[in-house]
Amino acid sequence: MWLRTLRLENFRNYERLELELSSSLNTFFGPNGSGKTSILEAVSFLAVARSLRGSGDSEVARWGEAGFGVGGEIVSDGPARSITLRYAKGGTKDVTVDGEPLAKLSNLVGVLRVAWFCPEDTWITKGGPAARRKLVDLTLCQIDRPYLAALSNYRRALRQRNEALLAWTPDEESERVVEVWTDRLIEYGSRVVATRLTMLPRFSEAVSRFQKLVAGGDELTLRYKGSVALDAGRGGAPAEGPPSDAALDEDLVAERFRDALERRGDEERRRGYTVVGPHRDDLEVLLNGRVLRSFGSQGQHRTAAIALKLGEAAVLDTDGHGVVVLLDDILSELDDRRAGALVELVGGHGQALLTSTRPMPDGVVGGEPAASFRVEAGEVVRQ
Numbered sequence: 001m002w003l004r005t006l007r008l009e010n011f012r013n014y015e016r017l018e019l020e021l022s023s024s025l026n027t028f029f030g031p032n033g034s035g036k037t038s039i040l041e042a043v044s045f046l047a048v049a050r051s052l053r054g055s056g057d058s059e060v061a062r063w064g065e066a067g068f069g070v071g072g073e074i075v076s077d078g079p080a081r082s083i084t085l086r087y088a089k090g091g092t093k094d095v096t097v098d099g100e101p102l103a104k105l106s107n108l109v110g111v112l113r114v115a116w117f118c119p120e121d122t123w124i125t126k127g128g129p130a131a132r133r134k135l136v137d138l139t140l141c142q143i144d145r146p147y148l149a150a151l152s153n154y155r156r157a158l159r160q161r162n163e164a165l166l167a168w169t170p171d172e173e174s175e176r177v178v179e180v181w182t183d184r185l186i187e188y189g190s191r192v193v194a195t196r197l198t199m200l201p202r203f204s205e206a207v208s209r210f211q212k213l214v215a216g217g218d219e220l221t222l223r224y225k226g227s228v229a230l231d232a233g234r235g236g237a238p239a240e241g242p243p244s245d246a247a248l249d250e251d252l253v254a255e256r257f258r259d260a261l262e263r264r265g266d267e268e269r270r271r272g273y274t275v276v277g278p279h280r281d282d283l284e285v286l287l288n289g290r291v292l293r294s295f296g297s298q299g300q301h302r303t304a305a306i307a308l309k310l311g312e313a314a315v316l317d318t319d320g321h322g323v324v325v326l327l328d329d330i331l332s333e334l335d336d337r338r339a340g341a342l343v344e345l346v347g348g349h350g351q352a353l354l355t356s357t358r359p360m361p362d363g364v365v366g367g368e369p370a371a372s373f374r375v376e377a378g379e380v381v382r383q
Ligand SMILES: Nc1ncnc2c1ncn2[C@@H]1O[C@H](COP(=O)(O)OP(=O)(O)OP(=O)(O)O)[C@@H](O)[C@H]1O
Pocket: 011, 012, 013, 014, 030, 031, 032, 033, 034, 035, 036, 037, 038, 039, 059, 060, 061, 062, 063, 329, 357
């Protein structure tokens, strides 16, 4: 699946734009403020009906205009599909697929899948566990509907259980309420953890492969650091190393989760919140066996975050449906060798759109049939 044409109308600094894209790598070069990121942002509207740059719809409409439009043609196994999205300020956002209006914007999800990567994403490896849990959750939610349901039920159970723990007094009624939510927490939480662990080997394998291709010798590995010990025995320490096959079993996770909650029951009642569960878990990123977060250089973080994002794209593409990779301004902190390897890699993998203020290093082609565009103040010219 790839995007063959992209049309913009009154979108950011573009009054009108129509592009024919390549099915492999498309690079957009141009000075700061010329309109490169805006092109990727427009693609994100076709995929998820909103800006993956994080802007509100009204900020996207060209200054002085009452709205904007984005259109595109998607090529996949079947007949090509066309998407149009129109936004009118103060009004509505309408999407049509093959001319048919969509009743709900969420029905658009899946027609065009994208993985967006920008410089701020280095927080995936630099920041706390929340950023990494978010990456895992967003990836799984796009491809696994039962996971999405389990995760939202888990969050609800967690909220209710925390309220019950906060209000807890040493009597039967209080205890009964906590127990009701404990059962729910375990039911959904063990599904969340088991699904994450099932996906992990595929994700980890893809991430190490991409890391090797981009950075050469460095070994990048992922390790699920659960707040519930999943290895054999009843030690309270977090699980270390890759979980055994048995740990992927939901029932076993549930059993361990219950043990952990029982062990820390007094502490939870004292503190008034839930101290173990998938909401406290981490996905550790290790470079050559060391936790990258604590020592990585700027470029090492950048490279690792790219490998994680490409791994995400590979997991999103498990069913072979294809995913468009959007890489915004990621070459700036990579040396020429890494930048070249990355460009060759994404070009050979599927469709990618990449922005940069500097031209490609010499000799970098980016797969066939790569396309290169020059962007200058809202004008785009194919080179
Ligand atoms: N709603 C809008 N209407 C018109 N112009 C806008 C609007 N929003 C942003 N711009 C302008 O559009 C231009 C394109 O922004 P964009 O972020 O796409 O640039 P860029 O090429 O990615 O730049 P950089 O290399 O600095 O990241 C900028 O000059 C910006 O000031």
